Amino acid sequence: MLSKKQAKIFFLGGTILFMLIFIGMSVHSLMVGIPKNTNDSEINDQVKLGKQLWDKNNCMGCHTIMGEGAYYAPELTRVYTRRGEAYIQAVLTAPEGWGFRGRKMVKYDFTEEEVAGLMAFLKWMDKTDLNGFPPEPSLPAPLQ
Amino acid sequence: MKYTSQKIAYHFFALSMLLLVLQIIYGFIMGFAHMGYDVLHDIIPFNAAVTIHKNLLVVWILSGFMGAAYYIIPDESDNELWSVPIAKLQFWSFAIVGVVAVAGFHVGWWEGRKFLEIPRPLDYLVAGNVILFLVIILMTLLKGKQQTTTAWVLTMGLVFAALLYLPGMIYFDNLSVDSFFRWWVVHLWVEGVWELIMGGILSYLLIKITGVDREVIEKWLYVVVGLTFLSGILGTGHHYYYTGGPDYWLMIGGIFSAMEPLAFLAMTIFAVQMYRKGNKKHPNKLALYWTLNTAIVSFLGAGLLGLAHTLPGVNLYTHGTLITAMHGHLAFWGAYASLIFAIISYSMPLMTGRNIFDNRIGHLAFWCSNIGMVAMTAAFAAAGIAQVYLERIAGYEFMVVANELHAHFFVLILAATLFTTGIVLYIVNFFKFGMPTDEALQTEDQFEALKTA
Ligand code: HEM
Ligand code: HEM
Ligand SMILES: [Fe+2]
Numbered sequence: 001m002l003s004k005k006q007a008k009i010f011f012l013g014g015t016i017l018f019m020l021i022f023i024g025m026s027v028h029s030l031m032v033g034i035p036k037n038t039n040d041s042e043i044n045d046q047v048k049l050g051k052q053l054w055d056k057n058n059c060m061g062c063h064t065i066m067g068e069g070a071y072y073a074p075e076l077t078r079v080y081t082r083r084g085e086a087y088i089q090a091v092l093t094a095p096e097g098w099g100f101r102g103r104k105m106v107k108y109d110f111t112e113e114e115v116a117g118l119m120a121f122l123k124w125m126d127k128t129d130l131n132g133f134p135p136e137p138s139l140p141a142p143l144q
Numbered sequence: 145m146k147y148t149s150q151k152i153a154y155h156f157f158a159l160s161m162l163l164l165v166l167q168i169i170y171g172f173i174m175g176f177a178h179m180g181y182d183v184l185h186d187i188i189p190f191n192a193a194v195t196i197h198k199n200l201l202v203v204w205i206l207s208g209f210m211g212a213a214y215y216i217i218p219d220e221s222d223n224e225l226w227s228v229p230i231a232k233l234q235f236w237s238f239a240i241v242g243v244v245a246v247a248g249f250h251v252g253w254w255e256g257r258k259f260l261e262i263p264r265p266l267d268y269l270v271a272g273n274v275i276l277f278l279v280i281i282l283m284t285l286l287k288g289k290q291q292t293t294t295a296w297v298l299t300m301g302l303v304f305a306a307l308l309y310l311p312g313m314i315y316f317d318n319l320s321v322d323s324f325f326r327w328w329v330v331h332l333w334v335e336g337v338w339e340l341i342m343g344g345i346l347s348y349l350l351i352k353i354t355g356v357d358r359e360v361i362e363k364w365l366y367v368v369v370g371l372t373f374l375s376g377i378l379g380t381g382h383h384y385y386y387t388g389g390p391d392y393w394l395m396i397g398g399i400f401s402a403m404e405p406l407a408f409l410a411m412t413i414f415a416v417q418m419y420r421k422g423n424k425k426h427p428n429k430l431a432l433y434w435t436l437n438t439a440i441v442s443f444l445g446a447g448l449l450g451l452a453h454t455l456p457g458v459n460l461y462t463h464g465t466l467i468t469a470m471h472g473h474l475a476f477w478g479a480y481a482s483l484i485f486a487i488i489s490y491s492m493p494l495m496t497g498r499n500i501f502d503n504r505i506g507h508l509a510f511w512c513s514n515i516g517m518v519a520m521t522a523a524f525a526a527a528g529i530a531q532v533y534l535e536r537i538a539g540y541e542f543m544v545v546a547n548e549l550h551a552h553f554f555v556l557i558l559a560a561t562l563f564t565t566g567i568v569l570y571i572v573n574f575f576k577f578g579m580p581t582d583e584a585l586q587t588e589d590q591f592e593a594l595k596t597a
Binding site for chain 2: 002003004007008010011014015018019021022025026028029030032033034035036037038040043047048051054055056057058059060061062064065066067068069070071072073074075101102103104106125128129130131132133134135137138139141
C-alpha cells in the first residue's frame with residue numbers, strides 16, 4: 001500500500017512538474033501567442049484610453065467581452081461588426097441612457113475623445129482571433 | 145477548545161455571517177433585474193450589484209478561512225496563538241477594508257475586472273492585512289510543539305493564495321493579457337490553492353469527528369491535493385480557449401481540466417470512507433452533516449457541473465452564458481460555503497460551551513439551504529440551456545432571448561427564498577451559541593474518550 005511518504009512525494013513532485021510546464025506555456029502565450037492573436041502592436045493610445053474607460057466604468061459588470069463578465073447585457077466581442085459605428089455612437093451618447101428592449105444601460109457623459117477611445121477599443125477587439133469564438137449560429141435563420 | 149486565544153475565530157465567523165446576508169440581498173436585486181424588475185437601476189445599477197455580490201462572497205469566504213485558521217492552527221500546533229492583540233488588529237482592519245470596498249462599489253470606485261474589482265489603493269491594504277494574518281499563523285505554527293501535515297497544508301494554501309493575489313494587481317493595456325493573469329488569481333484560487341485550504345480544514349474535521357487515525361487521513365490528504373495540482377494547474381487552460389490564447393490550450397486545457405473532477409471525487413471518497421471507518425460516536429451531527437456535504441456537493445457543483453462545460457467543443461457555445469452562473473453557484477456553495485458552515489458548526493460548541501449538536505433548527509437549516517441551492521442551480525441551468533440554444537445556436541439577439549427567460553428567474557427567486565430561509569435558520573443557531581467563553585476550555589476532553597484508534 002501507498003505510504004504517507006510516497007503520497008507526499010507524489011504531491012510535491014506532481015505540483016512542481018506541472019507548475020514548471022504551466023509557467024513555460026504561459027511565457028510562450030504571453031510572448032508569442034497572445035500578441036499575435038490580439039494584434040498587440042495595433043494597441044495605440046486611443047485603444048488604451050478605451051481599455052481604461054472599460055475598466056473604470058465596469059462595463060464588464062453587465063456585459064461579457066471575450067465571453068467574460070456578467071450575463072445581463074449583450075456580448076461585445078464582435079459588436080463593432082454587428083452594429084457598426086453609428087449605432088455604438090448612439091449607445092454611448094444616449095442622453096437618457098441607452099436601452100429600449102427592456103433593460104437599461106447606465107447613462108454616461110463621455111466626451112468626444114472618450115467615445116472615440118471606446119470605439120477604437122471595440123474595433124480592436126473586433127479583429128482579435130479568439131479560436132472561433134463567438135460561434136456562428138448553426139441553424140438557418142427562422143422564416144419571417 | 146484547548147487555548148483561550150482560539151476564541152478570536154468567533155469574530156471572523158460572525159463577520160462571515162453578516163457579509164453572507166448582504167451578499168444574498170444583492171443576489172435578489174439581480175434576480176429581480178433579470179426578471180424584468182430592475183427597479184433600483186438608478187441607485188444600484190446591475191454592475192454595482194453584481195460586483196458587490198461577488199466580492200462579498202469572496203470576502204466572507206476569506207473571513208471564514210481566517211477564522212478557521214485561527215481556530216485550527218493553535219490546536220494542531222499545541223500552542224497559544226502568537227499574538228491575540230495583533231490578531232484583533234488584523235480582524236478590525238480586515239473588516240474596515242471590506243466595508244470601505246463595498247461602500248466604494250456603490251459610488252463606482254472599482255476596477256472593472258470580474259472578481260478583482262477592489263481598487264488599487266485598497267489592494268495594498270488587503271495585501272498588508274493578509275501579510276499580518278500570515279505572520280500570526282506562521283509564528284504560531286513554527287513556535288508550536290508540533291507541526292502536523294494538516295496544519296502545513298492549510299497554511300501553505302493560505303500563503304499561496306496570498307502570493308497568487310499579486311499578479312492580479314498588475315495593469316495591462318491588452319485586455320487579453322489582463323484576463324490571462326486574472327485567471328491566475330481566480331482559477332488557481334478556486335481550483336488550486338483553495339483546495340489545499342479545503343483539504344486541510346476537511347482533514348482536521350475528519351480527524352476530530354470520525355476518530356480515524358491521523359496518519360491515515362493525512363496520507364490521503366496528500367493524494368487529494370496531489371490530484372488537485374496535477375489537473376488544476378494546466379486545467380487553467382479552460383479559460384484560455386477563447387480569450388486570445390494560442391490554440392494549444394484547447395487540447396491541454398481540455399484534457400487536464402476534464403481530469404479536475406477526479407480531485408473532487410477523491411475528496412468525496414476520502415471523506416465518506418473516513419466516516420465509514422470511524423466510530424460514529426461524536427455527538428456533533430450538524431458538523432458531520434456539513435463536513436460530508438462539503439465533500440459531496442463540491443463534487444457535484446465543481447466536478448460534474450464543471451465537466452459539463454469544460455470541453456472546448458461545449459464551452460464554445462456555453463462560454464459566458466448563464467450556464468457559467470449555474471456552475472459558479474453550486475461550486476462555491478458545495479466547496480467553500482458549506483466548508484465554512486462545517487467548521488463553524490464544529491467549533492462553536494467548543495468555543496462557547498453550549499452543545500448545539502443536533503437540534504431541529506440546525507437540520508432544517510441544512511436541508512432548506514441545500515435544497516434551495518440545488519433548485520437555484522436548476523433554474524440557472526434551464527435559463528442557461530435556453531440561452532445557449534436561442535442565442536448561440538439559433539442566432540437570436542441577446543435581448544430578444546433575455547426577455548424570454550423571465551420565467552426562469554421567477555423560479556430562481558422562489559428557490560432562493562427557500563435557500564435564504566435555510567441561511568436565516570443557520571444564523572439563528574449561530575446566535576443561540578452566544579459568545580465564546582474561557583469556561584469552555586478543555587470541553588473537548590469529553591470527546592477524546594470517544595476515540596478508538
Ligand atoms: C440566494 C440568493 C442568490 C441569488 C438570487 C443570486 C443570484 C445571482 C445572479 C442573478 C447572478 C448574476 C448573473 C449575471 O452575471 O447576470 C449571480 C452571480 C453570482 N453568484 Fe449569486 N445569487 C444568490 C446567492 C449566491 C450564493 C450563496 C453564492 C455562493 C455560494 C453565489 C455565488 C455567485 C457567483 C460566484 C456569481 C458569479 C457567477 C458568474 O459570473 O459566473 N450567489 N448570482
Ligand atoms: C470549487 C471549485 C470551483 C469553483 C468555486 C468554480 C467557480 C467558477 C466560477 C465562479 C466561474 C466563472 C468565472 C468567471 O467567469 O469569472 C467558473 C468558470 C468555469 N469553471 Fe469553475 N469552479 C470550480 C471548479 C471547476 C472545475 C473542477 C471545472 C472543470 C471540470 C470547472 C470548469 C469551469 C469552466 C470551463 C469555466 C468557464 C466558463 C465559461 O467559459 O464561461 N470549474 N467556475
Ligand atoms: Fe477554472
